Amino acid sequence: MSQRRGLLIILSSPSGAGKSTLTRRLRDWDPTIRFSVSATTRDPRPGEVDGQDYHFLTEEKFKRDVADGEMLEHAHVFGNFYGSPKGPVQAAIDNGQDVLFDIDWQGAEQIRNSALAAHTLSIFILPPSIKELHRRLVTRDQDSAEVIAKRMQKSWDEISHWGSYDYVLINDDLDNTAQDLKTIVQATRLRRLQQPALVEHVRNLQSEFEDIS
Template sequence: MSKNADEQHKHGAGPAIARRGLLYIVSSPSGAGKTTLARRVLAADPNITMSVSVTTRAPRPGEQQSVDYHFVDRTRFEQMRDGDELLEWAKVFDNFYGTPRAPVEAAISSGKDVLFDIDWQGAQQLSQKMPGDVVRVFVLPPSGDVLEDRLKTRAQDPPEIVAKRMAAASSEISHWPEYDYVIVNTDVETSVASALAILTAERLKRARLLGLSDFVRKLQSAL
């Protein structure tokens, strides 16, 4: 029995059926709310964990090494990329980002879900490498004015970076048809509820329930 199935059984969520984990991808243009949404999903569900990316950018105020990101220099990043240690990688605003392969593969094999706060480039690469495991959610802002306001109020980036992110938003948004689900983030509580509903539904897909055949055989033999 996987740890995930055991947790479901103990909490009364149904029979303990072994399940393969999934890769839950949340993408959006900067400022649309994907990071807030991702954190709320993590806080609400103990069976999903955050994928910690590696990046060459400098830490922002309050960010912690190996918690928010694995901060590395460019030489180490290139070693990981060239050594096939990354499931995906991309260059964003002059910095590199990537997803370490080993912890992700270990998690989904044990029935644990992994959440990704990544852009469309990373989503494409993950979808190509692990097509049966990914669930892709794209988050849209309710309007361009709201997106600009959110970027300005974050107070973490200088005005020139805000302008660059706004300029890139239209291109990023153009990739929404590549995703399985789209959430327009007008209200955070509604968006979180939608994200959790998507997670619940995807966990119930027959293809992911590796122990379902055994469960059904035992059920039939008891009838």
């Protein structure tokens, strides 16, 4: 086992709050942070690589993995299953690597209740205003007012779960938020539960103490 145990870093936010940029900044700062590759039962699209873009599974295999506790979280969306396989995450954190999860509040909730709960760090990114979120949706899409209203509702549903996260950052200044994110990850890596080597260190102190006494 590595000197330190990796973290499951959960990043949630409504779409348009700057999460993708912050994720990129975090990876630029430390390229050893891995993305969790989701499993899905939908068909691969042209160019998608199995094990890289997604783990493409049959519905039978997916359901068996869920039953066996091999999915940290999963959801059923538009007739397809999506989930986060536990195996690669467990291997990464045992190897001292952090794994980043870009998931919504429901996935976050499931991971917080999973076998790896003790090693999670959950962060929610809030937009400075709803106006800005709305503007981005209106600008980037040619969608009908109805579709936009639905997306705004979805954003609000996501925001309403901010109170379950360890940290909540208001992204009103990208540089500040990226710096805060980095500080939070740096500190959380030092958390007692992320430092399995402490057990060995205390065992050594105990031997020394017994030798002296």
